[in-house]
Amino acid sequence: MPTLSVFTDVPLARKLEGSLLKTYKQDDCPNKMFLAYRACMTKDGSPWVSDVVHKTRLQIAEDPSLDYEYLPTMGMKSFIQASLELLFGKHSHAIMENRVGGVHTVGDSGAFQLGVQFLRTWCRDADVVYIVSSQQEPHGLIFRDMGFTVHEHCIWDPKKLCMDPNILFNVLEQIPSGCVLVVGNIADCKLTQSQWIMFLSTLKSKQIFPFFDVPCQGLHSGDLEEDTKILRYFVSSGFEFFCSQSLSRSFGIYDEGVGVLVVVALHNQHLLCVLSQLMTFAQALWLSPPSTGARIITSILCNPALLGEWKQSLKEIVENIMLTKEKVKEKLRLLGTPGSWDHITQHNGTHGYLGLNSRQVEYLIRKKHIYIPKNGRINFTCVNHNNIDYITQAISEAVFFTRSRENSLPKEKNP
Known part of the structure; x- marks a missing residue:
């Protein structure tokens, strides 16, 4: 007679945040990007560690x-x-x-x-x-x-x-x-x-x-x-x-x-x-x-000397993040991307909202292989001189594409 498992009635838990990273890793596209790391990243795409x-x-x-x-x-x-x-x-x-x-x-x-x-x-x-x-x-x-x-x-x-x-x-x-x-x-x-x-x-x-x-x-x-x-x-x-x-x-x-x-x-x-x-x-x-x-x-x-060096490293990281945000905003402006992008530079921190809706996020993931959370909150330290042009171009395409789709839908007539 088979032994009854004590785990028989245990259901699968809901998917955790890591499922986005799992999907990213399974993607075979050579140009794929993941912009949702929790860690602060360096320009070469590895987690930052203070010297x-x-x-x-x-x-x-x-x-x-x-x-x-x-x-x-x-x-x-x-x-x-x-x-x-x-x-x-x-x-x-x-x-x-x-x-x-x-x-x-x-x-x-x-x-x-x-x-x-x-x-x-x-x-x-x-x-x-x-x-x-x-x-x-x-x-x-x-x-x-x-x-x-x-x-x-x-x-x-x-x-x-x-x-x-x-x-x-x-x-x-x-x-x-x-x-x-x-x-x-x-x-x-x-x-x-x-x-x-x-x-x-x-x-x-x-x-x-x-x-x-x-x-x-x-x-x-x-x-x-x-x-x-x-x-x-x-x-x-x-x-x-x-x-x-x-x-x-x-x-x-x-x-x-x-x-x-x-x-x-x-x-x-x-x-x-x-x-x-x-x-x-x-x-x-x-x-x-x-x-x-x-x-x-x-x-x-x-240690005063080490403390000063650490403080300086934090200052440099934040300055680089601010510069990156400025570049992202300016590139979106030059591309003629609809909407205002001032919010990107109005808030501090490694992470921030792009201000994209769910359709635009889905476009980035499915069409451009850029993986970001559904709420559009990305880690700006993942953006660097190697990928910023591709990312901003993709964002611009996502906004233009979804807007054209919305405009092409028949409008409801008022009764």
Whole structure:
């Protein structure tokens, strides 16, 4: 008699984001291109790694004093301290008052996994979370798995071709008191000073708990302080919050999965209690975080010469991205591509929206073998002097083709 499998009723999960990459790899076209890599890419099409990382990695490998013992559950203290100073500034009053701390986490999502576990256990009334971001975030999956009701809102308006602050304020109007608000990559939220004051005031009046995400500090504007100045404003305004600080992309060590769950409290005693609970969750989740990436980052952040070199590399990358965006916009203009393309250069960061609709994206994939997500959000570091002409020509063709198809369709007569 055959044994009945315990996996008989397990269905296939829905396709993940990687399915686009899989389709790309199966394409035999020699001119195919993939513009949706998460990593920052170099001109020769390989993942960018800061030069200081290579040097530091070699120094660490040759250090005879390292014993590769398990790290404490909280992680490497020097790494946490250096990360907090990077986020809030070395002379932050909150750091000096010992009301800011963190736990060394695993992977890009480890901080969210840890933070959501804490909220589920100790903030039971906060069972609803609103997520606002410029793109679809994976954080919602973690909240759902922990039993939260999740509402997701994209602040990118595909009709206006901009990050629309009105979307954010519409969410604030409808969000019930006592909820959790996740802000994905806060550097994308372009608000005026008066709008930020209004934003903070609403959070306080509704007792909403903020959970921020800083996925690539320094790669947005090229200025480490500029990318996190709003977080410092929250700290100075007396807010308590969690923040996922991922450092892998900023240094180019994508496979290391290095991050920190940052905790900001009103008092040191509160912070110590929260950190003690987080450590019990971390012990159950991973017991001890990996050390190599943390050692590399700490060595760089604590060495003035290496720190300066790393900052310069971030600045150069961002300047190259801005130049690439300018070139893309200008080439589309010279090709006479219908529509306005100013939105390409109006927003910072490695990734940005082209402003294409689903038919135009499909045209690029099927006809030109250029693979981009359905929402048209590409990694601009994938665009270089070797492929920019082909890409812009293809975009122009896609826009012209879909518009001619739409114009050729018979128009409905008014009754």
